[in-house]
Amino acid sequence: MDYLGYLFAGFAVFWAGLFAYLLWLQARLRQVKRQVELLEERLAASEDNTAAPRATAGRS
Amino acid sequence: MTTITRPTANSGGMLGSLGRLIAKLYEWHWYVLPPVVGIAMMAMIVGAVVVAPREAVEGQVQRLMYIHVPSAIAAYMAFGVVFVCSLMVLWKRDMRYDAVARGAATVGVLFTALMLATGALWGRPIWGTFWAWDARLTSSLLLFLLYAAYLLARSLADELDEQAARYSAVYAIVAYLDVPIIQMSVRWWRTLHPQPIVMRLPGDQQLPTSMLLVLYAGMIGILLLTTWLIVLRSETERIGARATALRATLDRAEGN
Structure with a gap:
């Protein structure tokens, strides 16, 4: 009585879960x-957008 | 508002050494751990399927022990990491320990689920049932539910919320009390589950050396795998927390 079906099922569940x-x-x-790259x-x-108007305002 | 403090690099003592070891593992996790884990897991499969002798009474299905027992040990180790990191969150107020605790809890829940599943598949032919409400099985299911609830609660809060991290840390520390209860349950109550074969007391029944060596090899393999998974998961949590912080900065910048 080796119950190979249960043995196979046990190993299959284990490896499938890990993978x-x-x-x-x-x-x-x-x-x-990817999220961090996009946010940066x-x-x-x-x-840049906030710095640009300040620089323009400084020149005028 | 959240506060993220940085741990001191030169903190001495055993905890300092542990911190340095964890930092080293972070540096190695892409180069050393994957091949080592691969080799160890291959050795585990070969040991369980080919090298270990056939058990006389239970037959081939007993080979499930070589994944069932290491899964339990891996879960204990992962929840041990959650326990230590939760203590560190309360002590040092460093959110990086919270990221490691969350990462380790996910890995612990995974291995507890694998332990329960392989145990049920082993129990059906040997005990005649997939499940019995005995002390060992029920306390193991409770462990799964406790940390699944921890992950659920933690996922509802912001990654950088220090108060949520502290409450979760207290919960995780209390939940860890279930691990010694699981370990002692087969001694304190009459259960279907066999007596311990790894963390034995003098006089307990012992496995034959050939089986014990394969089991130890499997445990080393799965502990290395657990370490790698915890490191990867913690890194994911850490980068996720950075994304949350960046999003908050961006919201403030665009709001001005």
């Missing part, structure tokens, strides 16, 4: 890195 978690983690890491770009652009 699913790793794939999700990789996708999440990529997503937050927007912040830099916003700082």
Whole structure:
């Protein structure tokens, strides 16, 4: 009585769970890195926009 | 309003050494940990499926022990990290420990779920049922639910909310009390679950050396995997917190 079906199911659940978690983690890491890049770009652009009128006002 | 404090790099003692070790792991996590974890996990599969002898009474299905027991140890380790980091959140008021605690809690919940699933699949042919409301199984399910609730509560609050981090830290510390209860449950109550084979007391039943060596190899593999997952997850949390901080700065800048 080896119950190979249960053995296979146990290993399958274990590895599927681990791989699913790793794939999700990789996708999440990529997503937050992209978010940080976009926010940094927007912040830099916003700082440029606020600096430009001040410089113009200083010249006039 | 949130406050993020930086830990002192030269804090001495055992905690300082632990901090330096964690910092080193962060530096290594893309170069050293993946190949080492891969090799260790391959050794675990080969050990469990090929090297370990067939158990005389339970047959081949007993090989589930080589993933079930290490999953439990991995969950204990991950929740141990949550416990220590939660203490550090309360002591140092450093939100980076909160990121590690949240990361480790996710990994702990994952391994608790895998432990429960593999245990149910092992229990069905041996006990005749997937589930029984005995002390070991019920306290393990409780551990899963406690930390799932921790993650849910923490996900509802801002990553940089220091007050939410402190309340969560207190909750996580109290929730960790379930781990020794799980460990002692088979001694304190009559259960279907067998007696401990890893954290044994003198006089307890022992596995044959050939099985014990494969089990230890599997435990080393899965503990390395747990370390890598905690490091990756904590980094994700840390970058997520940075995104939240940037968003707040941008809102203020665009609001002016």
